[in-house]
Amino acid sequence: MITLTIDGRRVDVVEGATLLEALRSAGASVPTLCDHPGLPSRAVCRLCLVEVQGEPKPQPACCTRARAGDRVQTRTPALQAFRQANMDWLLADHPNDCQRCEVNGDCRLQRLVSENHWGDRWQARPEPSPTLPLPIAPDHSSPSIWRDLSKCVECGLCADACGEAGQQQFVIGFAQRGSDRLPVTVFDQSLSETGCISCGQCVLVCPVGALVEAPHWHTVLAALDARDRVSVVQVAPATRVAISEEFGLEPGTVSTGRLINALRQLGFDYVFDTNFAADLTIMEEGAELLARLKAQKHLPLFTSCCPGWVNWVEIHRPDLMEHLSTAKSPQQMHGVLAKRGRFARSLGAEIAAGRSEPYVVSIMPCTAKKDETLRPGMSGDVDHALTTRELAKMIRARNIAFATLPDDGRFDSPLGESTGAAQIFGASGGVMEAIARTAAHLVDGESAIAGNTVLVEWRELRGVCDGVKTADIPGIGPVAVCNGIAAAQLMLKTEAWRSAFVAIEVMACVGGCLGGGGEPKSLDPRVLHKRSRAMYALDESAPRRRSYENEGVRRLYAMDFMEPNSAAAREALHTSYAARGSKRAFLMRLLECVDRRDGAGAASMFHADGVWATASVFGELRGAAAIEAFVHEALPPRRYGPGFERHRMASAADPDDLAVILPNGEVCTFAMDLGRREGSGAPTMAIRSLRRLVI
């Protein structure tokens, strides 16, 4: 420990601490905009300047080492003048339209302006114009993340979170120099054209509104207010341990009951638990693992709960697709049950007959969950995925006093029951631990339940710090957990993983969902530990801690699916994968449009003079107009909810397979030609010809 003096007070800090850490531990505060725990300090905002006796110039506290005997001043008139001048520069280039900004009220810049009375130095500036040059024009191309660089303060946190210090995706970086310097994407592509996996870590660290999750909460509020449909909401495990932070409660405060009460006040008719589907996921994924072990095929099995990870595989390593579990993520399993299953049919004749459907919303700690709701094969099962932050905005917008709500809310039945194994899905290692808990049951069947002696707690799989965690599960074999996409990338660089493990869990965000891109923005360096502790405390106090003990799940199998991986379960609860930009991906998207009777969407995937040979009474369709008319008029009208019918791919992950199972059960395949389409922007690929081949 060393001792220094800050604003006249003696402070003891560990050697190696920065001045910023020292003055925070002393309870002093300086404004900061560009520092974030876990990411390198670059001292670019220049707001944390402090005076250190003996130094000729003010020093940035965030990257100056504290030395024994330092005498530090944080609030002299000269420093305040410095800060004000720096802020003048920042504000001169920042749109003054907070009322229209998504992060209004949750913005570090805005808070500094208001706390320091810098508002009068901020001249009114019109909204950013859509005609600004490309890198500055708002980018809403990604279904998960919106970028508006006119609001950027060039702190560099997003580039760091996306780069070496964080996710190692290298989608965002600083191009140009001087006044042109901006965090751009590779060659100024729109985010959807890059290799972005939608993890949202950039959004999580952005101090302003330059990067936000694609906002859907306005739409959801409007739909709830309209009250014209039965509304259903599901809540992810990582949301209940983090939402408290948005309302001033200590990180790690569990707010399950408060959260449920708030959702009811917002107007949701049914409040369900994603954990129900997490238990279901374990049954399906566990059975799948067992089948693969028996057949010694496609091992190791990769978990598929994390949509960021699934995106990464489809974008960067489609050769790994066959290793992904075909089980849908809990969100999508829950969605299909709530919208299309027995529960939906119980909601009245209109829905049972397929003329209407419930409105299904999920609350997720995640931005990638938003694009997951649009995945071919499952799109529409969840209408909107909201982040934990968006839920907090809704709660604030309706003036619900969250912190003082009674913590007594209970999830509704039948899709609300869960076990401790499902709760820990929200932490890195949780899915694997849940599999481990169910392993004995899966191997030995019912006989093992009575005297189940297999470990419940797998501490070697827990923790938010280690990159790769491993364990040996009796009856299953050696397993690994990759904590964050960077750790997974490192593991996949060599081939050792192929023989070393039988199952590998990957979560794209460090810490798992509790560190997800949709969680509350936090500057607490211990926040992941605190949320993780809360997560495991919930598990510990759960009356049931193994997924197969979930009575609701057992009833579901008894009534609808018979057993895990049955034909019915595979149809409802499993999915298929395709390399991005491949013919298979095009076909899946096209069939999705057809299923939704989205004629314009289907037509837009073809060249203007594209040809679709249907091998049916409809003959050959030529040109976009004919294709659009065919989808709109020739096909029978779309049905909703339980009546909605989908095409499905015949194989789960064969990259070249274009065989499709039609809604009526027939199988056919397709031949497809893709070609470049020149348009106003960058050339895109489109279908030149599509020919259906009847088998």
Add this chain to the structure above:
Amino acid sequence: MSVRRLASNQPSSFAFSADMLEKARWWMAKYPETRLQSAVIPLLWLAQEQEGWVSEPAIRAIAEMLGMPVIRALEVATFYTMFRLHPVGKHHLQICGTTPCMLRGAEELKALCKGRIGPAFQVTQDGLFSWEEVECLGACVNAPVAAIHDYYHEDLTAQDLEGLMDRLAAGETVQPGSARGRQRSAPEGGTAVLTDKSLYDGSLAVPVALPNRPASGS
């Protein structure tokens, strides 16, 4: 300030020629296997030598050669103004516009370029010429200066530059150096100060005894 946006028309591919590839490998061999990205600047430069500018496929290809993220190579290419992100003419003129050159007539050189070639970075119809204003070329003694290819042309008047462009247009080679035949940076018309010969013959030297001088011999 030059235009630091990527050209909207990009070639579909890039590959180093055989001898450029050999040079690239020479640069790469200087660094350890795990630090190949250290060679990014020389490789971008080689790409520019070959193509006249640095294109998007070139940045991608170099990033792949060096095993570095594309965005990091893009950051380097867009940071340094010496990397041209747009196609240039066969002869790209870099006119120094910094103070000494400006005082000695760079404005006329720029006006000539604007008139004969067009706005900065615009390539002439025949593809022969383009120009840009650059910051100090470090040859202020011979101002004004223009760099064409890798060589400096100094002491230029607008007529001199015009003549250079005529010869380049005719396919002739041009001789770098002073347009007025001055030898390197030597004073024009001979020296005017410090002309006293005794300054240089040792006669003004005062013998001193250095305190730490070795006793004798050496």
